[in-house]
Amino acid sequence: MESKIFDKETLLDLTVNFIPLGIILTFIAVFAVVSPWGFDIRASGIMYAVMIIMFTALGVLTYLSGKAIAGDEKTKPVYSQGQAFLDDSEPIEHEEADHDVDQNDHAVDETDDDETGAGADNEETDAESDEEVTANNDEEATADNDEEVTADNDEEATVDNDDESSKSDN
Amino acid sequence: MDESPGLSDQYRKASPWPVFVALGLPLSEIGLVFDLFPIAVGGLLLFCGSIVGLLLESEYATTMWKPLIVMSGLLGVFGGLLIVADGTTDVTLLTRAYATFAAAIVMALGVVAGKLFVPKRGIPT
Amino acid sequence: MAINAQIALTVFMGVLLIAVIAWLTRIEDWRSYSASAGGVVSQGERSEYIEQEKPAGIVRWLTTVDHKDIGILYGAYGLFAFAVGGLMVAAMRIELATPNTTFIEPAVYNSLLTSHGITMLFLFGTPIIAAFANYLVPLIIGADDMAFPRINAIAFWLLPPSAIMIWAGFFAQPLGLGFGPAQTAWTMYTPLSAGVGNDPAGGAGIDLMLLGLHLSGVAATMGAINFIATIFTQRDENVSWANLDIFSWTILTQSGLILFAFPLLGSALLMLLADRKFGTTFFLTDGGNMLWQHLFWFFGHPEVYILVLPMMGIVSYVLPRFAGRQLFGFKFVVYSTLAIGVLSFGVWAHHMFATGMDPRLRASFMAVSLAIAIPSAVKTFNWITTLWNGRLRLTTPMLFCIGFVSNFIIGGVTGVFLASIPVDLVLHDTYYVVGHFHYIVMGAIAFAGFAGIYYWFPLVTRRMYQATLGKAHFALSFIGTNITFFAMILLGYGGMPRRYATYLPQFFTLNAIATVGAMILLVGQIIFVWNLVTSWLGGKRIESGDPWNLKEDGVHTVEWQWLDRRIETALTDGGDEEPIADGGEVRTDGGTESDDD
Ligand code: HEM
Ligand SMILES: [Cu+2]
Numbered sequence: 001m002e003s004k005i006f007d008k009e010t011l012l013d014l015t016v017n018f019i020p021l022g023i024i025l026t027f028i029a030v031f032a033v034v035s036p037w038g039f040d041i042r043a044s045g046i047m048y049a050v051m052i053i054m055f056t057a058l059g060v061l062t063y064l065s066g067k068a069i070a071g072d073e074k075t076k077p078v079y080s081q082g083q084a085f086l087d088d089s090e091p092i093e094h095e096e097a098d099h100d101v102d103q104n105d106h107a108v109d110e111t112d113d114d115e116t117g118a119g120a121d122n123e124e125t126d127a128e129s130d131e132e133v134t135a136n137n138d139e140e141a142t143a144d145n146d147e148e149v150t151a152d153n154d155e156e157a158t159v160d161n162d163d164e165s166s167k168s169d170n
Numbered sequence: 171m172d173e174s175p176g177l178s179d180q181y182r183k184a185s186p187w188p189v190f191v192a193l194g195l196p197l198s199e200i201g202l203v204f205d206l207f208p209i210a211v212g213g214l215l216l217f218c219g220s221i222v223g224l225l226l227e228s229e230y231a232t233t234m235w236k237p238l239i240v241m242s243g244l245l246g247v248f249g250g251l252l253i254v255a256d257g258t259t260d261v262t263l264l265t266r267a268y269a270t271f272a273a274a275i276v277m278a279l280g281v282v283a284g285k286l287f288v289p290k291r292g293i294p295t
Numbered sequence: 296m297a298i299n300a301q302i303a304l305t306v307f308m309g310v311l312l313i314a315v316i317a318w319l320t321r322i323e324d325w326r327s328y329s330a331s332a333g334g335v336v337s338q339g340e341r342s343e344y345i346e347q348e349k350p351a352g353i354v355r356w357l358t359t360v361d362h363k364d365i366g367i368l369y370g371a372y373g374l375f376a377f378a379v380g381g382l383m384v385a386a387m388r389i390e391l392a393t394p395n396t397t398f399i400e401p402a403v404y405n406s407l408l409t410s411h412g413i414t415m416l417f418l419f420g421t422p423i424i425a426a427f428a429n430y431l432v433p434l435i436i437g438a439d440d441m442a443f444p445r446i447n448a449i450a451f452w453l454l455p456p457s458a459i460m461i462w463a464g465f466f467a468q469p470l471g472l473g474f475g476p477a478q479t480a481w482t483m484y485t486p487l488s489a490g491v492g493n494d495p496a497g498g499a500g501i502d503l504m505l506l507g508l509h510l511s512g513v514a515a516t517m518g519a520i521n522f523i524a525t526i527f528t529q530r531d532e533n534v535s536w537a538n539l540d541i542f543s544w545t546i547l548t549q550s551g552l553i554l555f556a557f558p559l560l561g562s563a564l565l566m567l568l569a570d571r572k573f574g575t576t577f578f579l580t581d582g583g584n585m586l587w588q589h590l591f592w593f594f595g596h597p598e599v600y601i602l603v604l605p606m607m608g609i610v611s612y613v614l615p616r617f618a619g620r621q622l623f624g625f626k627f628v629v630y631s632t633l634a635i636g637v638l639s640f641g642v643w644a645h646h647m648f649a650t651g652m653d654p655r656l657r658a659s660f661m662a663v664s665l666a667i668a669i670p671s672a673v674k675t676f677n678w679i680t681t682l683w684n685g686r687l688r689l690t691t692p693m694l695f696c697i698g699f700v701s702n703f704i705i706g707g708v709t710g711v712f713l714a715s716i717p718v719d720l721v722l723h724d725t726y727y728v729v730g731h732f733h734y735i736v737m738g739a740i741a742f743a744g745f746a747g748i749y750y751w752f753p754l755v756t757r758r759m760y761q762a763t764l765g766k767a768h769f770a771l772s773f774i775g776t777n778i779t780f781f782a783m784i785l786l787g788y789g790g791m792p793r794r795y796a797t798y799l800p801q802f803f804t805l806n807a808i809a810t811v812g813a814m815i816l817l818v819g820q821i822i823f824v825w826n827l828v829t830s831w832l833g834g835k836r837i838e839s840g841d842p843w844n845l846k847e848d849g850v851h852t853v854e855w856q857w858l859d860r861r862i863e864t865a866l867t868d869g870g871d872e873e874p875i876a877d878g879g880e881v882r883t884d885g886g887t888e889s890d891d892d
Contacts, residue, residue: 013627013630014630017634020638023662023665023669024663024666027658027659028662031658031659031662035655037655040655043653043655043656044655046653047655047659051641051662053641054637054638058638061634062633065630065633066630069537072537073535078537080625080850081612081625082435083538083851083853084531084535085437085533087856
């Protein structure tokens with residue numbers, strides 16, 4: 001399951017964070033080999049701690065965000081930024097569309113917890129959001145684009161995959 | 171008072187309290203730091219009172235008595251801490267502690283008065 | 296304190312409280328709250344009262360909890376602070392036009408220096424970002440409002456008192472209250488700021504500034520919690536993590552940074568205040584100065600990214616609209632935003648390379664500082680690639696976006712040099728550093744702010760700004776920025792130290808050039824303010840919800856759809872406002888939208 005979320009395409013997206021990780025790693029190695037000031041448990045300890053903590057933190061965040069983003073990408077229609085509930089927007093097609101079929105059923109529960117969604121019943125927000133829901137907000141742009149939600153990625157293969165939309169999905 | 175609805179009933183996107191929360195906090199900070207007794211007491215009352223108003227308005231609380239008692243208690247504890255700390259600092263913290271107590275007592279008295287004199291349809295002080 | 300003063304204060308406080316209560320009883324019906332007696336007012340009952348959403352007039356602005364109104368308040372506040380900070384620095388640059396003291400005393404210079412920095416970072420930078428975020432994030436992610444609308448309002452209203460406290464010293468001096476403004480510089484290094492030796496740097500002015508900063512930190516933290524809650528829980532169901540827009544991503548990251556950085560600043564400020572007022576010695580013992588610097592910069596470096604990340608978000612959002620295509624490598628930008636967010640907590644000591652800290656420790660901060668340059672560079676490449684072969688339309692917001700990229704490159708590259716210890720030891724505390732961070736704070740952060748203001752001006756006001764003035768603003772800003780701050784970089788190479796009111800004659804020429812640049816900037820900003828005010832009051836009405844013709848290129852976004860619906864409802868309702876389709880010849884692509892009025 002993990003390996004399905006972290007497929008080749010996702011890993012390619014994540015390379016952007018592998019580079020700083022690599023730089024930090026290189027420095028750790030260099031400082032281990034070249035140490036003109038010698039080793040002192042307190043100073044060198046903190047030195048390695050700074051780099052190792054940063055390395056781990058960035059690694060963990062990259063993993064978590066990759067999981068959330070790539071997970072959603074594989075289970076839900078993907079729109080260009082700012083166009084998700086635009087009236088006439090179509091989900092953008094991505095190259096790996098044929099993988100989706102067998103991934104859908106697995107990945108759904110995998111990412112369920114990530115997707116707290118619009119109607120989340122967060123205790124604290126209840127009081128406030130309730131009273132706002134009851135009031136008529138005709139001018140709000142809560143789009144009614146059910147058709148797009150139900151639209152299945154696989155059937156949308158006809159969507160013109162012109163250079164722009166494929167680039168945006170890079 | 172007439173039967174007209176209050177601001178926050180009438181308009182769903184308005185509330186009078188945030189401004190006063192935001193005014194009460196700096197006033198109490200200034201009063202406590204610069205040892206200005208009246209400012210500290212007034213600021214704390216404004217701050218706590220507005221928070222109570224906010225809690226009622228957003229229906230996190232149904233009456234004002236419980237939040238008032240809780241805040242009065244918190245201020246009491248804070249004042250107590252100031253008294254404890256007083257021994258360890260160069261500067262006396264006693265008047266600051268008294269200011270905190272004064273605010274706490276005013277609120278507690280408010281609750282007592284409210285319980286006694288506002289039997290139904292309460293219009294608080 | 297004299298008895299009289301006590302009485303005066305008591306009377307003042309009493310009158311204030313009574314006024315508050317009187318006002319509240321006038322506008323609030325207390326009975327609707329007393330659920331114990333009257334029962335909770337049910338939703339149904341309540342809704343029949345609702346005719347409009349907000350009261351009218353000034354009361355509306357004082358009591359609003361609507362994210363759009365709060366966004367406008369933040370924006371007005373931020374621009375006001377920008378003007379104040381700008382005028383402060385204008386005075387400083389005039390002083391620096393000549394090597395000797397001619398225009399203002401060194402003490403005044405120091406006060407202005409301190410207030411300029413703090414004003415721009417805390418009273419302009421953070422609020423102007425909150426303005427965009429409040430107005431736009433709920434619209435773009437399809438939320439009804441922020442998760443906690445009232446906390447949102449509190450967070451804003453904490454800012455005006457905070458500004459008054461930060462500037463208090465300037466008023467106190469002429470009023471004869473016995474203290475002046477702080478002269479500590481924005482970094483507030485101890486022991487100077489701790490008041491050692493008769494408190495030469497400002498007295499109670501420093502105390503008030505610390506309290507004001509603390510307050511603005513509380514406000515920022517409350518806002519951050521609100522944004523995190525909103526983005527996590529209030530998204531439209533179509534908005535998944537995979538297509539959350541880049542601006543919301545940067546706001547989410549920024550909020551995370553605020554959540555870790557600002558409470559720490561708050562604690563450090565309170566510790567310093569305790570040192571000053573209550574005789575503690577957090578920063579007065581051996582190593583106390585280093586402690587302050589560590590605490591300050593652990594906040595201070597993330598703060599610079601708190602400011603720049605959302606602005607990068609705005610550029611990443613706006614720039615593609617006028618390149619006629621989607622952002623290149625959208626996910627690269629998202630991941631690198633997150634990477635910057637994490638790494639920014641591991642670089643703080645690059646501001647302290649010259650303090651004599653252990654060289655091994657120093658080396659690790661250099662490593663992380665060099666690593667953080669990569670995600671920044673990646674974004675730059677993405678912007679440039681988005682422009683590549685795009686159908687560019689050089690509207691005013693687009694010009695500012697391109698100016699942002701250009702200035703960010705210079706600011707970023709100079710930063711990478713500073714991150715290298717040997718270079719920093721030479722350039723630290725020279726004008727090179729001033730040049731570096733101004734390329735970013737003015738050349739990038741303010742530019743992105745301008746881009747956003749022009750781009751969303753029609754969304755907020757339903758009017759168009761005056762394009763010619765907008766372009767003049769851009770030209771003057773871009774030229775002024777580059778003259779001023781490039782001269783500073785050269786001054787730094789020449790070794791001129793920062794934070795002095797006077798300098799050696801050999802630095803005269805470049806300083807004079809920098810002052811000329813600053814004056815060009817000033818003229819540009821006056822045009823900007825004029826343009827905003829007159830266009831808001833009487834600019835040409837826009838006809839549709841797509842004033843930028845985004846549909847044509849398929850880069851239309853939801854906030855404009857929202858505007859479209861708003862305009863439609865206004866029309867069908869008969870319109871409480873004058874008819875919108877009056878212009879006819881409103882041109883939307885190149886900013887020839889309107890002539891004056
Ligand atoms: C590209 C990554 C960046 C690197 C590697 C970098 C590096 C540095 C370094 C090493 C210093 C310390 C110079 C000294 O005092 O000797 C510095 C100062 C500064 N940088 Fe950057 N910087 C970067 C980006 C930024 C950004 C994005 C901002 C603002 C949003 C910024 C704002 C500042 C400020 C305000 C200072 C001066 C602080 C002071 O001493 O008052 N930097 N930078
Ligand atoms: Cu830094």
